[in-house]
Amino acid sequence: NKKVISNSKFQIPNFNADTLKEFKIVFICTPNNLHIKHTLAAARAGCHLFIEKPLSHNLKDIDKLKKIIKAKKLINLIACNLRFHPCLQFVKRYLDSKKIGQVYAIHHEFGYYLPYWRSGIDYTKNYAAKKSTGGGIILDDIHEFDLLFWLNNFKPVKQSKFIYNKISNLKIETEDCCVASFKFSNIIASVRCDYLQQQESRHCKIIGEQGNLEIDLLKNTVYLNNKQGSKNIFALKRKDDNDDYLGQLKYFLNCVNNKKQTFNDISTAQKTLEYIFNR
The missing domain is CATH 3.30.360.10 (Dihydrodipicolinate Reductase; domain 2)
Known part of the structure; x- marks a missing residue:
């Protein structure tokens, strides 16, 4: 059982859609094909969203996600x-x-x-x-x-x-x-x-x-x-590769704290995907 393995080996707690409501921010770092599914669950729970690139492996349900984000005024960043x-x-x-x-x-x-x-x-x-x-x-x-x-x-x-x-x-x-x-x-x-x-x-x-x-x-x-x-x-x-990630994280958290949308939100990332998938 993968849940048992993640708990015992990596000490990672497991959560379901109901428990997401307890959190302010969710980080989506799952395989590409699961990004939209997991982001939709977090958005419905009212969580601000940090989504690992790419936004998705296709264009399905992105517009549905955008409507939820707009209605709930969620800050979101696609991590590039x-x-x-x-x-x-x-x-x-x-x-x-x-x-x-x-x-x-x-x-x-x-x-x-x-x-x-x-x-x-x-x-x-x-x-x-x-x-x-x-x-x-x-x-x-x-x-x-x-x-x-x-x-x-x-x-x-x-x-x-x-x-x-x-x-x-x-x-x-x-x-x-x-x-x-x-x-x-x-x-x-x-x-x-x-x-x-x-x-x-x-x-x-x-x-x-x-x-x-x-x-x-x-x-x-x-x-x-x-x-x-x-x-x-x-x-x-000298450059530590982690500096890029830390800078990105600080930027996102600052946007959340100041209720300011990011410069690479879902609408922006959708445009990039459209250029790629409409090839």
């Missing part, structure tokens, strides 16, 4: 912790201040080897390997899609194209490689992501009217490249 990464916060301010003029293109890449990603866990049994649990590199890497739309201030997508497949010999049911292209009114953008790279890679290039930004999220650096040459304009010598 990279928005709290110091490099990316610097880049967002840099772009918003028009320091490279008009942005022409944004290109994200993220790749890693799935069997190495979660230490001590059999990747073939993890949610990422199965369609039924909302796995696959596209949803697993929704961070890069969220960042793309966020950096471009969620301007409407005019056209998109996804090319994806399972091309490796990994023992998974889901796609392991994807290239997605987007046309906005102002820019062309792309996201490349995969489960295949033996050495993790995570970077972004932003092409602007007055120069390019090169962001390396593993080295925590930002370079400005223009006709004068290449200049390091941001570097973080």
Whole structure:
């Protein structure tokens, strides 16, 4: 019995829908395919909602959830912790201040080897390997899609194209490689992501009217490249990955305490999912 195991081994108490009414906030950190089911239960109980990304593995019942949230005035956040990464916060301010003029293109890449990603866990049994649990590199890497739309201030997508497949010999049911292209009114953008790279890679290039930004999220650096040459304009010598999560948590709790809706609520996350699922 899983409930007995969670109680005895991990000392995690079990709750049902009725006991949720005792709580002010619920954190949804279950497999992707269970997010909406569990979020609906918590919302009906009147709890503010912190939901691990992605919001869901499909678009079903999101509108139903939004109605409950609106009626009960619930604060909610879809957890995309990279928005709290110091490099990316610097880049967002840099772009918003028009320091490279008009942005022409944004290109994200993220790749890693799935069997190495979660230490001590059999990747073939993890949610990422199965369609039924909302796995696959596209949803697993929704961070890069969220960042793309966020950096471009969620301007409407005019056209998109996804090319994806399972091309490796990994023992998974889901796609392991994807290239997605987007046309906005102002820019062309792309996201490349995969489960295949033996050495993790995570970077972004932003092409602007007055120069390019090169962001390396593993080295925590930002370079400005223009006709004068290449200049390091941001570097973080030491970074604890937990800082992103702590910053995100503090932000959410502050929003709850001040009764202020978050900048990545369910309506915002729904737009990202719609662009992905309507491919």
